[in-house]
Amino acid sequence: MKKRPLLDLVLLVLLLTELASFFVSSRVHEVLGVAFVVLVLVHLWWNAGFFRAFGRGRYPWRRLLGTAVVLAFVIDMVVLTVSGVATSHFLFPSIHLPRGVNWRSLHLGAAAVSAFLLFLHGALLGGRYVKGWKLRTAAGLVLVLAIGGVFGLPYLDRWQREVHVNRPMAVAGEKAALSGRTVVVYFSRVGNTDFPDDVDAVSGASLIWDRSRLPKGPGWKQARTAADLVGNAELLADMAADATDAERIFLQTVQKYPASYPETTEVAKDEFANTAFPALQPLRADEEASLQSADNVILVTPLWWGTLPRTVEGFVRSHDFAGKRIFPIITHGGTGASESASVLRDAAPDADLAPVLDVYSSDVPGARGQIAAYLKANGGAK
Numbered sequence: 012m013k014k015r016p017l018l019d020l021v022l023l024v025l026l027l028t029e030l031a032s033f034f035v036s037s038r039v040h041e042v043l044g045v046a047f048v049v050l051v052l053v054h055l056w057w058n059a060g061f062f063r064a065f066g067r068g069r070y071p072w073r074r075l076l077g078t079a080v081v082l083a084f085v086i087d088m089v090v091l092t093v094s095g096v097a098t099s100h101f102l103f104p105s106i107h108l109p110r111g112v113n114w115r116s117l118h119l120g121a122a123a124v125s126a127f128l129l130f131l132h133g134a135l136l137g138g139r140y141v142k143g144w145k146l147r148t149a150a151g152l153v154l155v156l157a158i159g160g161v162f163g164l165p166y167l168d169r170w171q172r173e174v175h176v177n178r179p180m181a182v183a184g185e186k187a188a189l190s191g192r193t194v195v196v197y198f199s200r201v202g203n204t205d206f207p208d209d210v211d212a213v214s215g216a217s218l219i220w221d222r223s224r225l226p227k228g229p230g231w232k233q234a235r236t237a238a239d240l241v242g243n244a245e246l247l248a249d250m251a252a253d254a255t256d257a258e259r260i261f262l263q264t265v266q267k268y269p270a271s272y273p274e275t276t277e278v279a280k281d282e283f284a285n286t287a288f289p290a291l292q293p294l295r296a297d298e299e300a301s302l303q304s305a306d307n308v309i310l311v312t313p314l315w316w317g318t319l320p321r322t323v324e325g326f327v328r329s330h331d332f333a334g335k336r337i338f339p340i341i342t343h344g345g346t347g348a349s350e351s352a353s354v355l356r357d358a359a360p361d362a363d364l365a366p367v368l369d370v371y372s373s374d375v376p377g378a379r380g381q382i383a384a385y386l387k388a389n390g391g392a393k
Contacts, residue, residue: 018057019133022050026129030122037377038101045102048092055085077135084128087121094118104384115347115371173212175220176376178241182249184379186256187386189336191306193257198312198323199242200275202261204268206237214372215344216272217243217313243342243375248311250379251340254386257309260298262326265290279315288325307336307390308362310355314343318350324358333361338386341369365389 025047029040055062061081070078096103097114108114200217212218221241225231241249245261252259266289268275282289294302302308312323337359341351348367355364368385370378 018050018054022047022054023129023133025050026122026126030126037374041095041099041102044095048088048095051088073135077132080128080131080135084125084132087124087128090117091121091125094121104380107388115345115369119345172214173220174214174218174373174376175212175222176241176246177223178221178246178249179223181246181376181379182253184250184254185383187254187383187390189255189307189386189390191336192301192304193255193307193309194260194301194305195248195252195255195257195309195311196260196262196302196326197244197248197310198262198320198326199244199248200268200313201240201242201245203264204270204275206240206270208236210237210240210270212240214243214375217342217372219243219246219376243372244311244313246375247340247342247370247378247382248309250382251309251311251338251386254379254383255307255309257307258298258301260294260302262322263292264322265292276315279320282321283316283318285321288328289322291322291326302330305335307338308332309338309340309386311340312342312351314341314346314349314351317346319354319358324354327355327358331361332359334363335359336363336365336390338365338389339367340382340385341367342372342375343369344372 025043029043029047065078093108094114094117096106097108098118099106206218210216210218212220219241220235221239222231224239226234248259248261251257268278310323310327312319314320337355339348339351339355341348343349348369351369352364352367355362366389368382370381374381
């Protein structure tokens with residue numbers, strides 16, 4: 012096989028592998044991403060004649076469309092690369108880009124666009140290598156793979172892949188001491204829901220199996236019970252507490268939420284429609300004292316309907332955060348920080364609000380280093 016067709020095939024395989032990133036570790040995903048970008052640069056260098064001929068000669072519709080696809084692909088690769096660096100936890104952790112941008116959504120969107128642009132590019136130029144029904148079959152296969160990668164794989168990642176973690180190993184890591192007294196306040200489905208033992212622990216439902224409490228070997232699935240569940244926000248709170256040696260305060264509702272995730276979303280929707288906030292179990296006296304004396308409050312919560320749960324907002328509004336530094340850590344399913352910062356500013360106008368750290372649900376088990384870096388970067392002088 013000639014070099015250029017082979018390179019095109021490798022690029023396609025790499026792109027589809029990256030779209031299916033939940034099959035590999037985050038570290039492997041980043042390494043393969045760098046390899047993909049490097050090979051794209053090699054591909055562009057091998058085809059430098061295209062750019063030298065840009066603007067010369069006639070532009071029939073096929074050449075015009077092909078040129079537009081290539082230029083769009085180049086722009087998309089820039090966006091994909093920059094957003095990939097911004098969301099890197101392993102290869103480029105010291106590079107900090109503006110936090111106001113939802114880099115993860117931008118990265119996922121750029122990956123989806125690149126899949127379709129690569130399909131169009133291949134369909135337009137595939138006639139150089141194959142003809143007739145072979146070309147149509149290859150183009151159709153690439154289109155199916157692209158659609159499956161863009162829409163199918165993220166769905167499988169969030170709703171079909173069970174998530175499990177060794178909790179002590181995931182929680183332990185680098186320290187990030189903050190000046191003054193620190194407390195971690197968190198809200199999670201686990202602890203506020205009576206789950207059955209056969210519940211699906213998937214990232215989309217904010218549930219994880221704690222493997223450290225289960226027997227080794229293949230029999231662990233039969234031995235697990237609802238007591239072995241850990242919530243996404245709960246695990247992030249553990250990580251933040253370990254990084255700062257802080258006390259944890261769990262926000263527990265009076266009314267339990269349904270075990271079914273869709274039913275929980277409907278309950279949350281009703282909460283947003285009501286003016287009253289959901290009732291919370293009162294904090295213990297020692298927890299109230301710790302909260303009042305704290306200089307730093309690490310607030311860990313999921314996003315519900317693109318904003319803070321009414322439970323969390325009600326808690327913040329009912330307490331005095333004047334002069335305290337709030338570090339919001341948000342877990343989400345793809346929306347980024349969304350409206351969380353503005354809601355917190357309105358709920359605690361006299362607090363010093365740090366930038367929001369948003370953690371995508373599937374990234375929660377490996378977020379320990381990200382949390383330490385965030386606290387270090389934002390824990391300095393106010």
